[in-house]
Structure formats: structure tokens, C-alpha cells
Amino acid sequence: MGVTLDSLWLGFSVALQPAVLWYAFIGCLVGTLVGVLPGIGPLAGISILLPITFGLNATNAIVMLAGIYYGSQYGGSTTSILLRIPGEASSVMTCIDGNAMARKGRAGAALCIAAVGSWIAGTFGVIVLTLIAPPLATLALKFGPPEYTALLTVGLVFLAYMSTSSLVRTLLMASLGLLLGMIGIDPLSGHFRYSFDIPELGDGIGIVPVAVGLFGLGEILSTPSRQVTGEVIRPKLRELWPNREEWRQSGWPIARGTVMGFLIGIIPGSAHIISSFLSYAVEKKISKHPEEFGKGAVAGVAGPESANNAASTGAFVPMLALGIPTGPVTAVLMAALMIHGVPPGPTLVNDHPQVFWGFIASMYVGNLMLLALNLPLVGLFVNLLRIPYAYLYPLIIMFCVIGVYEVAHSIVDVWIMLIMGVVGYALKKFNFDPAPLVLGLVIAPIFEMSLRQSLIMSDGNWLIFLQRPIALVLMIVCAGLLAASAVSAITARRDWRAKLAEEVKE
């Protein structure tokens, strides 16, 4: 504990430097804007702004980009509550009761509960992250190729198991992403794969064009401006403070959402989205007045908003400690660190303590900044919502093009983004979630390398994954999850995931 506190002290000495504070503020502000504005999520926001960080040092870059991520979770609630349009996918559940509260004249209270819940959850998440990431990183130093292969396999199966769409659809998307990750030069043999004599494809397909295409452009293609209409409810500043009863009703949902969100955040998948859906379902289930849900229940705002913030912090645990992304956003953040010559993973805490602890300390500061930003400045953000969508999306398309082109000054990347936009549009029509595709693309090189190295180590014996203790445990977890999915599929029993999917549809 003493070592952790010393390290955290080092982190604060980095995070409180004026430059780091400035980039944390910029990240939080941009994140809030990204969350507030419909049609642009944290992934597209981070990807578009990634090139801007090239001139910064690694600490400033990761502090700013992470600020965009957790800032967007705060900002997403504003649009949901005031406009009934989720500014961010994880704020879908907040639309229901948040907007109902707003229509009852309690918009300010809903915003305040969402912001305070987000702050409590974010801060709790950072405290737990502080405590568990370093020991987990030490454990991960014992991992060899078989352990990494097993861990990534468990990650993919977890992703499919936790998904609210079917196992087949999720794994199909993940395998498509893995396949896209095979494009380019094979690092072991130097052989070109699927590059079709296009030199730019030799380095493979970048995550930024794929992510911006699928999540940025794809969203805009399927959202004609005539569909984005809505009445913005403008809260008065003096109405921001909830009354005593509203505080009482939000206490336990915030606590449950925080713990649940953090635990789900550690697991691969669209954790911040799933956590808010689960939190809403749990609050409705255990409420003494479930009939109030949908009509302005305070717990329907407090729980999901806390859960999605805690999950976004939890997602940093495997990223920082194991070097494994749990979702597309952490994958882009990992790419950002690698661009700056800082490989995320078990060696990060020892090799780059200033980056690791500076980043963690900046999250304590960032959460306070977001609380200060989101309540007093809510009027400003409401005004942004009045910009007609017809004028907003050309701006987003422009940012998509600039963001993708500036990463490598490659027009091929921009074409890939455009193609991925069309793919994202089509996937949406056929109810596929593109998140596993991006995750597959990111883990493809590590997965292939560790699998091939494992097979070479064992002289082609697949049993190597069952002969090493850590890999064996991971494989047993994997088999358990597959068995659980198979049982519910064979018996056609509606398990918690099917029920959750129904809640989402409703």
C-alpha cells in the first residue's frame, strides 16, 4: 500500500503540472461535447483527434484522449435527458427516465443526479484501478505466448457471451475483424497478405479508418437530418439541485451501478453500454415501484449513468495491466500509446511510471473537472444542441476526413474509412454490432503471433494450452462460458442476456 501511495504521489506530481492539467481539461471538454452531440461517439471523437496528439508527449496525449472517453460518458446524459436522443450509445437507458423527469420539470435534478453519480462512479473506479492494476501487471509478467493466446480467446468468448446480440453474430464480427487484421506484411515471414499491390496496405489496415468509418460515418449515413428533430428542454440553473427525496432515491442505485459497472468494465465487450442496460434492468427488478420506470424514476437515471462511468474506468484495468483492449475505445487508446513509443501492458508500470501514474492521477482530477464542467455549463451545452443536425453532420464528415488522413497522410486510409462507413451502414441494417469487428482487428496481430509462437514452442502440440496452469484456468473459463451459451441455446431457455436484449428493444 505504501508503494502504491508513493507512486500515486509521483502521479499527482505529473498530473498537476500545468500542461497536463490543460490537456486533461481539453480532453474533458471535448469529451463532453462528443457526448452531447448526437452522431459522434467517443470512439470517433478519439480517432479523429488522435493525429493532434502526435506533437505531444505520451503522458499529455493519453491524458487528453482518455479525458475524451470518460468525458463523453458524462456528456451523453445531457442530450438524453433534455432531448431524448442518446448523445452516446451508453446513454440510451438515461433517455427513458431522464427525459420523463425533464418533462415533469425536474430536468435540472436529473442532470445533477447523472453528474454526481458519474463522478462518484468515476472516482471509485479510479481508486480500484489504482489498487489492482499494478499487482495484475506483476502477475501478467509471468504470461508467455500460450497464456496470451488463452487470455485473448477467453476475451473473445466473453465478448460473445456478454453481448446482447447472439453468440454467432458476435463471433462472426470478431472473426471478420481478425481477418482484416491479417492484411499486410506477416511479421514472422515478411510475406505480403491480401495487399493487392497497394503499398499502403503493406502496413495493414489501421484501426482509425475502420473505427471512424464504422462508428462515425456509418452513423451519419443512417441518420437523415429529418429524423433528428426534438424539443430541447432548457433547465434553469436554480433547479439543478435535487430535493431530499430525490437524493435518497438515488443513493443505492448509484452504489450498485458503480460496483456493477466497474466489474463489467473489466470484461471485454461494449462494457459501458452493457453496464447501463444491466443497471437499468436490475434497478427496475428490485424496485418497490417498478411501474414508475419509464415515467421519471430517479433510479432509472442514477443507476445507468453511474454504471457506464464506472465501466469506462474499469476498461482501463486490462488495457494498462495486461496490454489487452476490452473494446474499440481502449484499442484506439492503446494504439495512441504505441504511436508514442510506450507499449501498454505489464511493463508499463515499471518502464514508464510517469505515464502510468500520471495518467491514473489525471483521472482523479479529470473527474472533478467534469463535475465542474457539466453542471454550471449545462446551459452552454444546451445551446449546442440547438445547432440543426443538417449543419452539424457536414462538420463531422469533414473532421472524419481530416482525422483519418492526418494519421498517416494516406488517401488510401480515407478510402478505407469510406468503405467502412458503407459497411457500418449495412451492418446496422442487418442488426450486427460492429464493436467486436474493431476489437478483432486490434487483437489480430497479438493473437496470431502468440498462437503461432505457442505452436512452435510445443512442436505443434495443441495441448500446450492445457499443460500450463494459467492457460489451463483460462481455457476452463472459456469452456464454461461456451457451455453456458450452448445450454441456453439448446434448451431455448431465456437467460439473463435474452431478457436484457428484450429490455433494450423495449
Added chain:
Amino acid sequence: MTLRSDHVAGAAFIAFGILVFALSGDLPFGRLSAPGVGMMPKLLLVVMIAFGVALVIGAAASQPFAEIEWSDRTHALLLVAITGVAVTLYTTLGFIVTMTLLVFTLLTVVERKPVLHAAAYSIGLTATAWWVFGKALKAPLETGILGF
């Protein structure tokens, strides 16, 4: 039999898998003790085709293909076409000209906004973006044959 969305999606993945498999002929599979460059892609293609088949088999639970909402297709097609033209011209005309034209065309052709409004907005927006990215953030923006 009603054609359902998962029939179409599953068939598309199967066809894509077979096509990529056919393109993978020159990638050696190797042996288990010395995996070749083609091993992982070919395994993934087999998995993808298998999942595609599973999707087709379980398609009865999906919505009928005819019920998929395509009312936004004109909007999507126009956006892709206009952005495609902008991407083609980007390295030739440079950031300022291409982006101004992109935003102006989107506003006038897709959104039917008045020409003067659209012109003012697209010029103002591009100028602001040029200043923010090019000057304040020092990102090297593309200059075209016109020199800016």
C-alpha cells in the same frame, strides 16, 4: 419460404469467405509445428463460413428481408458519392478548396439549404478548421495545385 435478413447476411458472409479463400491460394498453410503465413487467415475463413451457415440455419428468428427499413438509402448514397468525390480531389485541390466544396455540396444538394447560407457556412467552417488544425495545432494540412 420467406426470405429473411439473416438468410441474406449469412449468404453474404459465406460468399465473402469463399472469395477470400480463393484469393488465399498463394499463402502457405505450413505445419502445426511451423505454422505458415496462411494458417490463421484460412482457419478464420473456415470459422467465418461456418458462422455464416449457422446464421442461415437460424434465420427463421430474424426479420423478413422485405421489412428492413431502407428509407434513408438516398441520403446515404448521396453522402457516399459526395464524400467519394471529395476524397478523390483531396490531394489535388488541397484541404481548403475540397472541404469548402464538400460542405457546400452537402448543404445545397442533400439538405437543400439556400445557396448563400450554405456558401457562408462552408467558407466559415473550413476557415475555422484550417486555423484550428493547421495553425493552432500545427497539423500539416494538404495543399493542392493552387498552392493553398
